[in-house]
Amino acid sequence: MRILTGNDLKTGAVIWWTGRDWSLHVEDAADVGEHGEAVLAAEDGARRVNGGYIVDAEATPDGPRPAHIKDRIRALGPTVRPDLTLKPADPTAGDWVI
Amino acid sequence: MYRYDQYDQAMVDARVEEFRDQTRRRIAGDINDDQFKPLRLKNGLYLQLHAYMLRVAIPYGTLNSVQMRKLAHIARTYDRGYGHFTTRQNLQYHWIKLEQAPDILAELATVEMHAIQTSGESIRNISADQYAGAAADEICDPRPWAELLRQATTFHPEFSYLPRKFKIAVISSKEDRAALRWHDCALRIVRNEAGEEGFEVYAGGGMGRTPFIAFPIRDFCPANQIFSYLQAILRVWNLHARRDNIHKQRMKILVHELGEEEFRRQVEEEFQTFLALGTDFPQAEYDRIAAYFTPPPFETGLSEEIDRSDPEFALWVDRQTVRHKAPGYAIANISLKPVGGIGGDVTAEQMEVVADLAERYSFDDVRVTHAQNLVLPHVRKQDLYAVWGALAAAGLADANLDLVTDVIACPGLDYCTLANARSIPVAQKIQQRFADMDRQLDIGELKVKISGCINACGHHHAGQIGILGVDRKGTENYQLLLGGSGAEDTSQAKITGPGFDEDGVVDAVERTVERYRELREPGERFLDTYRRVGLDPFKEAIYG
Amino acid sequence: MGNFRYRDDQPHEEPAVTLDAFLEQPDATAVRLEAGEDARQLIPHLDRLQLIEVSFPRFRDGRGFSSARILREAGYKGELRAEGDVLIDLLFFMRRCGFDSFASQHSLNPVDVEAALNRYSNVYQDATDEAVPIWKLRHG
Numbered sequence: 001m002r003i004l005t006g007n008d009l010k011t012g013a014v015i016w017w018t019g020r021d022w023s024l025h026v027e028d029a030a031d032v033g034e035h036g037e038a039v040l041a042a043e044d045g046a047r048r049v050n051g052g053y054i055v056d057a058e059a060t061p062d063g064p065r066p067a068h069i070k071d072r073i074r075a076l077g078p079t080v081r082p083d084l085t086l087k088p089a090d091p092t093a094g095d096w097v098i
Numbered sequence: 099m100y101r102y103d104q105y106d107q108a109m110v111d112a113r114v115e116e117f118r119d120q121t122r123r124r125i126a127g128d129i130n131d132d133q134f135k136p137l138r139l140k141n142g143l144y145l146q147l148h149a150y151m152l153r154v155a156i157p158y159g160t161l162n163s164v165q166m167r168k169l170a171h172i173a174r175t176y177d178r179g180y181g182h183f184t185t186r187q188n189l190q191y192h193w194i195k196l197e198q199a200p201d202i203l204a205e206l207a208t209v210e211m212h213a214i215q216t217s218g219e220s221i222r223n224i225s226a227d228q229y230a231g232a233a234a235d236e237i238c239d240p241r242p243w244a245e246l247l248r249q250a251t252t253f254h255p256e257f258s259y260l261p262r263k264f265k266i267a268v269i270s271s272k273e274d275r276a277a278l279r280w281h282d283c284a285l286r287i288v289r290n291e292a293g294e295e296g297f298e299v300y301a302g303g304g305m306g307r308t309p310f311i312a313f314p315i316r317d318f319c320p321a322n323q324i325f326s327y328l329q330a331i332l333r334v335w336n337l338h339a340r341r342d343n344i345h346k347q348r349m350k351i352l353v354h355e356l357g358e359e360e361f362r363r364q365v366e367e368e369f370q371t372f373l374a375l376g377t378d379f380p381q382a383e384y385d386r387i388a389a390y391f392t393p394p395p396f397e398t399g400l401s402e403e404i405d406r407s408d409p410e411f412a413l414w415v416d417r418q419t420v421r422h423k424a425p426g427y428a429i430a431n432i433s434l435k436p437v438g439g440i441g442g443d444v445t446a447e448q449m450e451v452v453a454d455l456a457e458r459y460s461f462d463d464v465r466v467t468h469a470q471n472l473v474l475p476h477v478r479k480q481d482l483y484a485v486w487g488a489l490a491a492a493g494l495a496d497a498n499l500d501l502v503t504d505v506i507a508c509p510g511l512d513y514c515t516l517a518n519a520r521s522i523p524v525a526q527k528i529q530q531r532f533a534d535m536d537r538q539l540d541i542g543e544l545k546v547k548i549s550g551c552i553n554a555c556g557h558h559h560a561g562q563i564g565i566l567g568v569d570r571k572g573t574e575n576y577q578l579l580l581g582g583s584g585a586e587d588t589s590q591a592k593i594t595g596p597g598f599d600e601d602g603v604v605d606a607v608e609r610t611v612e613r614y615r616e617l618r619e620p621g622e623r624f625l626d627t628y629r630r631v632g633l634d635p636f637k638e639a640i641y642g
Numbered sequence: 643m644g645n646f647r648y649r650d651d652q653p654h655e656e657p658a659v660t661l662d663a664f665l666e667q668p669d670a671t672a673v674r675l676e677a678g679e680d681a682r683q684l685i686p687h688l689d690r691l692q693l694i695e696v697s698f699p700r701f702r703d704g705r706g707f708s709s710a711r712i713l714r715e716a717g718y719k720g721e722l723r724a725e726g727d728v729l730i731d732l733l734f735f736m737r738r739c740g741f742d743s744f745a746s747q748h749s750l751n752p753v754d755v756e757a758a759l760n761r762y763s764n765v766y767q768d769a770t771d772e773a774v775p776i777w778k779l780r781h782g
Contacts, residue, residue, distance in 0.1 A: 007145055007149070007150075009124075009125065009196065010125060010195065010196055010197040011149070011195045011196070011197065012145065012146075012148075012149035012150035012193075012194065012195055012196055013148075013149060014147075014148055014149075044130075044131075047125070047127050050131055050145060051131065051145050067572065068572055069511065069572065069573070069574065070147070070511060070515075070517075073147065073511055073512060073520075074147055074148065077148060078148070078512035078513055079512055079520065079523065080440055080512050080520075080522045080523060080526070081440075081512075084178055084193075103780070105764055105776040105779065105780070106776075108763060108764065109762065109764070109766070112761055112762050112763070115761070116761050119757070120731065123754075129729075133701075133729060136701075136702065137731055219702065219704075249766045249767075249776070249777075250766060250767050251767075252766050253735075253762070253765065253766065254766075254767060255707065255734075255735040255736075255738035255739050255765075255769045256704075256707045256708055256711050256735075256739055256769065257704075257707070258704070258707075258735050259701070259702060259703070259704025259707065259732070259735070260704060261704075325767075333708050336704060336705060336707070336708050337705055337708050337709075341677070341678070341700075341702075341703050341705070371715065375715060375768070376768075377767060377768040379777050380777065380781065382781045383777040383780065383781065386780065386781075
């Protein structure tokens with residue numbers, strides 16, 4: 001599957017395209033198929049996303065898992081600071097990245 | 099240290115308002131990111147992996163306690179409670195919001211700080227010897243010149259849209275603590291036979307994907323002509339650098355393509371042009387700036403004695419303190435490399451501890467080093483025990499300066515959008531592997547430097563042991579390099595061979611170290627042994 | 643609109659020709675300098691020049707700043723125009739390098755232009771304009 005990520009223009013937060021809106025959680029990301037470029041152009045024009053790009057991902061029971069480690073680190077947070085990730089209470093969250 | 103007058107203050111205040119306006123135009127949609135990017139980069143604002151990142155300039159690595167407390171305040175108020183000291187003596191915040199960035203710059207301006215030209219294709223913040231004004235081996239304090247050049251190169255109209263970034267370093271001793279010749283323009287203050295002060299000038303250095311060590315372009319440039327000479331270098335590069343391939347636009351590439359002789363000839367011609375224009379700052383302005391850097395009122399008659407009865411303290415003194423030019427004083431290095439920590443990261447609370455110590459024990463002076471450590475430059479020997487105690491209570495008393503656990507590492511893939519691999523976990527594993535203090539001391543000086551991509555922010559080309567993270571079909575892979583130096587014996591590290599995974603590269607480092615221990619002769623550092631025996635014995639140890 | 647002119651004389655009407663054409667036409671009075679072309683080739687001809695247009699093909703390409711200074715330093719007094727990808731945030735630097743007219747491919751808001759040109763009341767260093775550097779103000 002193909003999903004979209006970028007950063008929120010004002011806050012810089014990593015965001016994922018849900019099909020209608022942007023979410024902080026990669027689990028909410030929607031498969032955009034061949035429409036990624038069109039969505040990004042519209043969303044960039046509307047200044048709802050900054051630096052958006054298309055990510056290859058694998059559909060899993062827990063939601064989309066980006067194919068590249070960089071995007072998995074984007075999705076979770078720095079592996080060396082679990083306390084600053086989106087899942088600070090989950091000691092095994094980092095395993096998902098590696 | 100230097101203090102702003104109304105002109106300096108007006109300059110940074112205007113800059114804050116300019117950036118506020120630029121940010122407003124971006125958020126309102128008047129300009130797109132392609133147009134905004136160079137503007138935000140000139141204010142040190144990047145879009146990184148998780149958020150915006152703000153790089154704050156610390157001119158020539160010098161801070162006072164008020165500034166350090168402001169950095170702590172910003173970390174706590176606008177970021178996530180910490181900051182990261184970089185290999186360019188700057189500080190980065192990794193979790194910044196664009197809409198708050200103008201307010202942060204306004205906060206910085208209240209303590210005479212800014213983020214001007216900390217990124218982008220501009221003349222970057224000027225670095226200097228972290229022991230300036232304290233080192234026993236310096237000719238003079240290099241910081242007045244660094245400050246003069248800071249002003250001269252701030253918003254320089256001709257050189258604000260350069261082909262690429264341009265980094266300047268200034269030192270004034272034979273010993274090089276600033277990785278001098280890895281800069282685009284490297285200045286070493288010297289005296290000529292007539293006793294006049296001037297600069298030995300090197301040009302065309304830089305790391306990145308095509309590393310070059312700066313070549314000696316001029317043996318002696320009279321001190322009061324250095325701005326002309328610098329502008330001459332910049333103009334030759336600005337006019338003739340390629341503009342079609344961002345990877346080939348650094349000055350080092352032009353120097354390489356033109357050849358050193360031809361580059362020097364063109365610079366000399368342009369130098370005459372600038373001398374005739376008379377743009378150099380007058381002696382009176384140098385004197386005005388230098389007056390801010392007169393030595394603090396060192397006490398005389400102080401004891402040289404240090405009570406070494408506490409063995410941990412004695413170890414710290416031996417490792418972290420350096421001879422000061424004033425009797426009874428020492429230069430105290432603060433390690434930001436606790437085993438298993440994140441090199442260069444400092445919490446707001448730790449910043450405040452350091453600020454307090456600087457104010458109380460070091461004439462209100464803190465330095466940042468290119469090795470991502472801090473320095474209290476002027477501590478009475480009799481106060482060292484108290485300083486050490488306070489540092490220990492804050493988790494800042496590691497005694498590993500220049501040892502194998504004093505690893506330089508860029509933020510890597512954990513934070514950086516350019517990175518191909520993580521750097522920090524590799525640094526942590528090396529630290530853990532060599533955590534035993536006796537083993538570290540037995541190994542002696544060993545500078546390990548790790549970059550998460552070829553941009554080389556972790557200075558791997560200058561590592562006695564360098565590690566470069568690469569992306570190998572979507573997985574992290576690490577190349578090992580040996581024999582680099584960022585000191586006065588500058589050299590470029592060489593790749594040993596095929597890369598490794600994370601654990602594999604740590605094993606390879608250990609095999610390298612063990613081979614060194616077998617081969618070394620009395621008194622030899624790792625680098626000395628490497629230079630004597632060459633790469634082959636190490637390759638054999640690493641790859642079998 | 644993207645055209646701004648900071649001169650009192652009448653705009654020069656003759657079209658700017660390429661550098662090569664200019665060097666071959668002894669009566670040409672206006673020339674267009676592309677990024678990367680050597681401004682010093684014009685120095686022997688400054689007396690007959692009334693307009694030099696310096697191209698900025700991309701705003702990141704800052705070669706034109708050096709070209710402008712070289713021309714002014716050599717004594718050129720005619721119109722010096724920055725043409726192309728000229729953005730608001732470049733104008734202050736361009737004025738300091740001696741440009742006195744702009745032909746931007748973008749539509750620039752005159753209010754923003756004025757604000758950008760007047761943002762900084764002082765400058766740290768000499769350039770090719772009348773601004774007095776701060777060090778001179780400090781020492782009277």
